[in-house]
Amino acid sequence: MTTTRLPRAHSPRPDDSGHGAADAAPRRASASAKVVAQRVFGAETSTFFLLLGTTLFLVIFGLIMVLSSSSVDDGAAAGHDFFSSFTRQGLYALIGVPLMLVASRMPLGFWKKWAWPAVLVTSALQLLVFVPGLSYGFQGNNNWIRIGSFTAQPSELVKLALILWVSWILSRKESLLSDWKHVALPIAPVAGVAIGLVLAGKDLGTAIILVGIVMGCLFYAGVRMRILVVAGVLLAAIGLVFTQVNSSRSDRIGAWLGGCTSAKDQLGTCWQTIHGWWGIASGGVFGSGLGESKVKWGWLPEADNDFLFAIIGEELGLIGAVLVLGLFVLLAISFVRIIRTTRDPFAKIVTSGVMIWLIGQAFVNIAVVLGFLPVLGVPLPLLSAGGSSLIASLVGIGVVLSFTRRAPVRVVHEVE
Secondary structure: OOOOOOOOOOOOOHHHHOHHHHHHHHHHHHHHHHHHHHHHHOOOOHHHHHHHHHHHHHHHHHHHHHHHHHHHHHHHOOOOOOOHHHHHHHHHHHHHHHHHHHHHOOOHHHHHHOHHHHHHHHHHHHHHHHOOOOEEEEOOEEEEEEEOOEEEOHHHHHHHHHHHHHHHHHHHOHHHOOOHHHHHOOHHHHHHHHHHHHHHOOOHHHHHHHHHHHHHHHHHHOOOHHHHHHHHHHHHHHHHHHHHHOHHHHHHHHHHHOOOOOHHHHHOOOHHHHHHHHHHHHHOOOOOOOOOOOOOOOOOOOOOOOOHHHHHHHHHHHHHHHHHHHHHHHHHHHHHHHHHHOOOHHHHHHHHHHHHHHHHHHHHHHHHHHOOOOOOOOOOOOOOOOHHHHHHHHHHHHHHHHOOOOOOOOOOOOOO
16 A cells, blocks of 8 residues: 655744744843843842841931931021931932942952052041141041032041951961961051051041951951950050040040039030930830930930931830841841851951941940940941941942852853
């Protein structure tokens, strides 16, 4: 029996009618968009989003509290602009957040390459606070520069630059850190000059934070404890000397040691501390309500800056204060997770330095408001008014975010 093979039917080729080519173009565009999206977002880890989300929440929360705490003083000013401090702080946030995101995309080698230039440039900027016509003093501190209506605090940038430089030196000397000579050189002279310039501007609070940053980097780098103890004792002795050479500073410390009990102290050096206490005490558990602070009506100096936590406690009560503490604990958890998971010594030390800077400064600020420390004049990171502090803090977090990114996986898409 003979069978006849019929020709097999087939669908037209894509080129036969033109419809296949038209359909392939959207598929290729979709595949390209998917690759771009994976390159942008696919490399981020859960720690990246935890740190980024907590930071953005703190910045937004800080803007709200700056508006609440500064509106009275701004409204009483000659221009009667109730939103001037809020607008200015919002502008700084609009500058700082993109810089943070840009910093988060930088490779690890970028920060190592620019560690030395960063510490040299920021130290040079710090020297400008001693130049007549540029120097700007406030409440005994000459640690600002002013050009027209623009003011800046170079010491905030010194913090980040010193973290990068010290971390780079310690990571290169990882196998030599048991010898105190390799720890001291060149860290002691370079860090000493940077911190000394800040002290020369009479800003003891910032100098203490800088010392804490350097000591924290040494600790997380694995420097022997006996070396740290000796260095700590020497630095404490130097700090004690500096507290006595300035009468205003020694008066504040003396009033704090006395518990702010004398009438003279209550009307003078303890005025800020006592009214901060009154604000927090009147807040209770739930607070008086957002915008309902009483002490911000001319009773509490620097209500939107150094003593912002007192306004938070008064208006949002214990719940608001605990919320702020919890957010900084979340930041600390993010930093610790990065320290534990990173394999690069430089990234580990930089992360520890930024953690000591932001978390340490936050708890120093809160301790000052609560009266556990004398008034030091350090802002609450990411919350207090101040452009230099906000931008430098955001860039520092951006550097840490860059360590949390995995190398993106290359995805190959085949178009049939």
